[in-house]
Amino acid sequence: MIDELEVVRALGAHEAAAGDGARDRVWARVTGPAPRRRGRVLRPLLAVAAPVALAVAAVVAVAVLRAGADHDDVRVYRSAEPAPAAPALAAPFPGAHQFLYVKSRQTQMSCTAVASESMRCHMDPTGIRESWVSEREQGEAVDPRADRPMELSPSAIYLGNRRFTHDEILAYHPTPPELLEMLQKGRIGKQGNGGASYPFAQLTDALREMPLPGPLAVTVVQTLPLVPGVKDEGSVTDEEGRPGHAYSRVVGHMREQVIVDPEQGTMLQERQFALDAEAAPGIEGPDLGNAVYLQRAVVDRVGQRP
Amino acid sequence: MGEPALIGAATFSEVFDRYFDLVHGYLRRRVGDAAEDLAAETFSRALAAFERYDAGRGDVRAWLLGIATNVVHGHRRAEARRLRAYAREAGRQVPPGDGVDVGARLDAGAAARRAATAIAHLPSGDRDVLLLVAWGELSYEEVAVALAIPVGTVRSRLNRARTVVRAHLEKEDGR
Numbered sequence: 001m002i003d004e005l006e007v008v009r010a011l012g013a014h015e016a017a018a019g020d021g022a023r024d025r026v027w028a029r030v031t032g033p034a035p036r037r038r039g040r041v042l043r044p045l046l047a048v049a050a051p052v053a054l055a056v057a058a059v060v061a062v063a064v065l066r067a068g069a070d071h072d073d074v075r076v077y078r079s080a081e082p083a084p085a086a087p088a089l090a091a092p093f094p095g096a097h098q099f100l101y102v103k104s105r106q107t108q109m110s111c112t113a114v115a116s117e118s119m120r121c122h123m124d125p126t127g128i129r130e131s132w133v134s135e136r137e138q139g140e141a142v143d144p145r146a147d148r149p150m151e152l153s154p155s156a157i158y159l160g161n162r163r164f165t166h167d168e169i170l171a172y173h174p175t176p177p178e179l180l181e182m183l184q185k186g187r188i189g190k191q192g193n194g195g196a197s198y199p200f201a202q203l204t205d206a207l208r209e210m211p212l213p214g215p216l217a218v219t220v221v222q223t224l225p226l227v228p229g230v231k232d233e234g235s236v237t238d239e240e241g242r243p244g245h246a247y248s249r250v251v252g253h254m255r256e257q258v259i260v261d262p263e264q265g266t267m268l269q270e271r272q273f274a275l276d277a278e279a280a281p282g283i284e285g286p287d288l289g290n291a292v293y294l295q296r297a298v299v300d301r302v303g304q305r306p
Numbered sequence: 307m308g309e310p311a312l313i314g315a316a317t318f319s320e321v322f323d324r325y326f327d328l329v330h331g332y333l334r335r336r337v338g339d340a341a342e343d344l345a346a347e348t349f350s351r352a353l354a355a356f357e358r359y360d361a362g363r364g365d366v367r368a369w370l371l372g373i374a375t376n377v378v379h380g381h382r383r384a385e386a387r388r389l390r391a392y393a394r395e396a397g398r399q400v401p402p403g404d405g406v407d408v409g410a411r412l413d414a415g416a417a418a419r420r421a422a423t424a425i426a427h428l429p430s431g432d433r434d435v436l437l438l439v440a441w442g443e444l445s446y447e448e449v450a451v452a453l454a455i456p457v458g459t460v461r462s463r464l465n466r467a468r469t470v471v472r473a474h475l476e477k478e479d480g481r
Contacts, residue, residue, distance in 0.1 A: 025342065027322060093379065095379060
């Protein structure tokens with residue numbers, strides 16, 4: 001009689017050993033490029049320099065997350081290459097009980113009604129927003145417009161109107177046309193005022209602060225130019241000097257632009273511009289909103305920063 | 307199994323030294339060539355959480371394999387490729403040792419192919435439990451710590467996974 005567990009144990013048993021140098025390469029990537037010193041020699045160093053080490057690790061961790069996302073279907077980041085110094089923005093995907101941490105710098109418009117059918121708007125000061133979003137756990141957001149941290153309910157994963165479980169989203173691998181078709185067929189009534197470019201809003205919603213597996217996030221980005229009415233603005237750099245690709249659409253009196261990293265499947269920056277004075281009474285100049293996404297990472301609890 | 311938990315006064319370096327082979331080996335079996343990248347990601351996450359790790363939560367081995375398992379979740383395609391490779395290579399990997407006849411090698415190859423196919427079709431939660439037991443050599447209690455689920459859930463998932471694998475092993479090879 002076959003013991004199924006023994007058969008499974010035998011699978012791949014011949015290749016379990018690490019290759020030459022793997023241990024040192026991984027160590028270097030985890031702790032930084034310094035020569036490896038281990039054991040007792042490192043113990044006092046670690047005790048004294050723990051905060052520094054953790055800070056380095058945070059930077060490296062982001063780079064490693066980027067590398068991890070690369071490995072599947074995007075770009076291979078070889079371990080022999082030095083970790084990039086500039087902050088990287090991979091699309092890390094947390095476990096169902098973990099949190100996606102997103103840090104952004106935002107300038108948003110606020111409008112208040114001053115009389116019937118009359119509105120005055122102003123731009124809020126620029127501030128840092130941090131959010132911890134989890135599928136199963138209570139999350140939190142620290143927003144410059146709120147005077148205290150805001151509780152966020154467990155966040156279901158949606159693409160358009162379709163809700164996914166954790167496992168479903170991991171197994172969902174549409175092509176960009178298939179994804180667009182799913183969004184368009186899933187629209188209810190006149191959702192998005194019936195505008196053909198509405199999937200642009202659904203796709204950018206998914207890229208903002210929602211957990212998405214890396215390969216699927218890349219597909220979401222690749223779907224943007226397929227949306228009717230979306231303009232491909234070509235290669236640009238964002239406010240942080242990071243290279244990306246810009247797409248935009250016009251809605252009413254406003255133009256919405258996103259700058260994305262097409263290889264990582266991440267949103268780098270999004271901006272809204274007024275096309276005329278009707279867009280936002282009281283606002284001088286075209287800028288109606290601006291958010292720069294500075295950091296994304298998987299963390300284990302609310303308040304934890306990478 | 308059986309090594310004492312290492313956190314306490316241990317440095318991260320000592321934890322890395324002791325468990326690198328285990329974590330890398332587990333990842334190698336799950337995602338193949340992506341193992342080195344994912345091992346780096348696993349230990350980076352572990353380092354970030356190291357100072358706050360509560361040794362009372364259980365063996366550090368289970369903690370690390372739990373992180374590694376979560377890391378694998380972002381790399382399902384790599385895992386699927388690895389399992390397809392197992393199915394493809396099955397039979398060729400059975401060593402032609404003394405006393406193993408050709409028929410037995412073919413049987414073992416077919417069993418490995420069916421098992422790999424079955425694992426590929428398991429729900430991810432069931433697959434995680436099965437592979438943490440089979441490849442990570444964790445006990446039920448340790449799997450519960452690794453995945454932050456009740457022991458009863460570990461038992462039911464493992465039972466379900468074994469039933470599926472057994473069913474694949476017992477069916478006729480239709481290839």
